[in-house]
Amino acid sequence: MRVLITGGKGQLGNDLKSSVYEREHSNPGLDFTFIDIEDLDLTNVNATQNFFSKNSFDLVINCAAYTAVDKAQTDEKNAEIVNADIPKNLAKLSNTHKFNIIHISTDFVFDGKSNRPYVETDYPSPLSIYGITKLKGEEHIINESYGAIVIRTSWLYSKHGNNFVKTISRIAKERGEIRVIDDQVGSPTNAKNLADAIMTIVSHPNLNFVCKKKEIVHFCNSGETSWHGFAKSICENQKIECNVIPIPTQDYPTPAKRPQYSVMNCSHINELFNIEQIDWRIALKAFFSF
Numbered sequence: 159m160r161v162l163i164t165g166g167k168g169q170l171g172n173d174l175k176s177s178v179y180e181r182e183h184s185n186p187g188l189d190f191t192f193i194d195i196e197d198l199d200l201t202n203v204n205a206t207q208n209f210f211s212k213n214s215f216d217l218v219i220n221c222a223a224y225t226a227v228d229k230a231q232t233d234e235k236n237a238e239i240v241n242a243d244i245p246k247n248l249a250k251l252s253n254t255h256k257f258n259i260i261h262i263s264t265d266f267v268f269d270g271k272s273n274r275p276y277v278e279t280d281y282p283s284p285l286s287i288y289g290i291t292k293l294k295g296e297e298h299i300i301n302e303s304y305g306a307i308v309i310r311t312s313w314l315y316s317k318h319g320n321n322f323v324k325t326i327s328r329i330a331k332e333r334g335e336i337r338v339i340d341d342q343v344g345s346p347t348n349a350k351n352l353a354d355a356i357m358t359i360v361s362h363p364n365l366n367f368v369c370k371k372k373e374i375v376h377f378c379n380s381g382e383t384s385w386h387g388f389a390k391s392i393c394e395n396q397k398i399e400c401n402v403i404p405i406p407t408q409d410y411p412t413p414a415k416r417p418q419y420s421v422m423n424c425s426h427i428n429e430l431f432n433i434e435q436i437d438w439r440i441a442l443k444a445f446f447s448f
């Protein structure tokens with residue numbers, strides 16, 4: 159099976175590289191190609207068409223995305239092109255070239271008003287341009303592709319790229335006192351755990367069957383916390399002496415509104431592929447111990 163991974167230089171793309179490398183010997187029938195924007199700008203429709211005419215794949219894992227949540231508020235056109243138009247074009251090409259797609263989406267498609275973890279069938283109602291464009295991308299993939307799985311994930315961090323873990327680690331060391339929002343609750347997710355889950359799906363006998371049904375699944379680390387709880391844990395794990403002060407959202411205004419509660423129920427991915435969740439505290443500890 160030939161697998162193409164887009165967004166190969168992003169957080170998830172890099173962790174997928176590690177997962178592929180670790181499983182090289184247990185997956186002899188899988189051939190992976192990683193690309194990023196400098197290999198192929200997926201917004202270039204003609205170049206993308208040419209690429210798929212010259213190279214054949216059975217599965218495309220789309221990790222390419224516009225992920226600057228606040229910037230998207232004033233850069234709607236680019237967010238739309240990357241998060242909605244690229245999936246639309248990939249969906250179209252998947253019919254011509256008969257490949258399945260694993261597409262990555264986000265908890266930010268929800269409005270955060272739920273009082274229990276979100277299930278896949280809950281009505282999405284995004285609060286930001288990023289969330290709106292990601293929802294459009296999901297819809298193109300589900301409605302227009304040859305076969306697909308959409309995986310929604312949340313609060314990703316990785317050794318690669320910029321993320322909350324890196325930012326908090328840096329400013330906590332510099333300042334010794336930081337203020338962090340404590341009334342937005344979600345599930346921090348180690349991108350390596352998501353990469354491992356994707357690798358399990360790729361080599362699972364149910365892959366083609368589930369793609370044909372075009373399923374949405376949720377995957378995040380288990381448990382929940384606020385950004386404040388997450389920041390405290392980041393400092394504790396690294397023994398950084400820092401006073402982490404809880405503040406309400408209104409004291410840290412951002413251009414994009416975020417859901418107050420975006421915890422996701424992940425039992426569906428477990429039913430389909432036998433993928434268990436790891437507690438976010440254990441995942442964070444593991445992150446710092448490598």
Ligand SMILES: NC(=O)c1ccc[n+]([C@@H]2O[C@H](COP(=O)([O-])OP(=O)(O)OC[C@H]3O[C@@H](n4cnc5c(N)ncnc54)[C@H](OP(=O)(O)O)[C@@H]3O)[C@@H](O)[C@H]2O)c1
Nearest residue numbers: 165167168169170195199200222223225262264311313314
């Ligand atoms: N980060 C989070 O907290 C989070 C939370 C929930 C869901 N997600 C979703 O998870 C997925 C992976 O996120 P991530 O954090 O790994 O993202 P990321 O680190 O921002 O990686 C995205 C990659 O896509 C590339 N890309 C952007 N535009 C492209 C284009 N026109 N053609 C080809 N490649 C392009 C980017 O290149 P450049 O860097 O050069 O732009 C980057 O390497 C995304 O779908 C995201 O929406 C992320």
